[in-house]
Amino acid sequence: MSSGWSWWVIGLVVFNLGVTFCLFVWAPRARVPTLPDGTTGHVWADGTLREGMHRLPRWWIVASLAMYIMAFGYLVLYPGFGNHPGTLDWTSGKELAAATAANAAKLDPVLHRTAAMDVEALAGDAQARRLGERLFVDNCAGCHGRAGLGNPRLGVPNLTDGDWLHGGAAQDITTSIRDGRSGVMPPWNSLGEQTVKGLVQYVLSLSGQTYEADSAAAGEPIFKAICTACHGPEGKGIAQLGGPNLTDAIWLYGGTQEAVETSIRDGRQGHMPALGARLSDGDIHLLAGYVHHLSARGNSTAR
Ligand code: HEC
Ligand code: HEC
Known part of the structure; x- marks a missing residue:
């Protein structure tokens, strides 16, 4: 002043x-x-x-x-009388620094311990899970939901079903969180209404739903020519490209005829932001452990 x-x-x-x-x-x-x-x-x-x-x-x-x-x-x-700093020499900056240091003194030993554990071990550690859950609620729940169940309207995947677009190994999960992920499914409306209908019926047949046999038979060769590039030769997905498995009952955007048709006709571009700039490596590690725990827990109860 x-x-x-x-x-x-x-x-x-x-x-x-x-x-x-x-x-x-x-x-x-x-x-x-x-x-x-x-x-x-x-x-x-x-x-x-x-x-x-x-x-x-x-x-x-x-x-x-x-x-x-x-x-x-x-x-x-205290400060308040012009430039007089107050005999206690108090500032909000110093108070914040002291509180941050006190917090770090409590947290550092814990983070030191968790940093040395692998992702599977974190998933089995109650304290690491608690920290991971806090971070998840603050940074991920807005899209993935508090319980990690995802949101098919927005194409946000369920993290508890043990099914992965980009791989479920510790390294894959860490990469998903740190670097983000983008799914690129091109729109295929240029193939024409009839062809799209055939592809829809063929995709329905892959996932064991009721379908029109003639239409699906017409869609099959086109699927094999175009779609297998990203969805794999049998439609079971390719993790490196984020192409989902189309033969299971798990859908990113929904498995009804309408939803599948929209996916194929208009394309889909799901985007998971890269959180590496916002979160420390230690936090990302804890989150990977928590996500691993969610998927393992989902596997044992939901199926
Ligand atoms: C803005 C919304 C949004 C936020 C915030 C977000 N995600 Fe995601 N996440 C997505 C979307 C959308 C995808 C799917 C990307 C795709 O289509 O390939 C995804 C994918 C993932 C995947 C890969 C899933 C798979 O099947 O391979 C993981 C793991 C993941 N998110 C974890 C997290 C964690 C942990 C956080 C918090 C630190 C988080 N996400 C925050 C939207 C979000
Ligand atoms: C360039 C790679 C690529 C090609 C080629 C491709 N897809 Fe996809 N497809 C994807 C990706 C990636 C996603 C997931 C989109 C996302 O993460 O938002 C997807 C999603 C889908 C979905 C939605 C799945 C769900 O779980 O909701 C359907 C259905 C689908 N594709 C069908 C097809 C069909 C049929 C073709 C061929 C005409 C095709 N795809 C060609 C990459 C591709």
């Missing part, structure tokens, strides 16, 4: 505290003329309401005095 502003603030503080303190000293002594019945003589509502006159209660005077003492004490101890 420049010295001009400092004096401005000092002036304001002195003026405000001075004026209110003068009022405080003057008010209990002030004599207000009263009538013999103890009222001031002011009358409202045709005489129904008369203005009484009472002295300030003692507790109010004591409380106000205590407040003045606290205000002056504060201005001596």
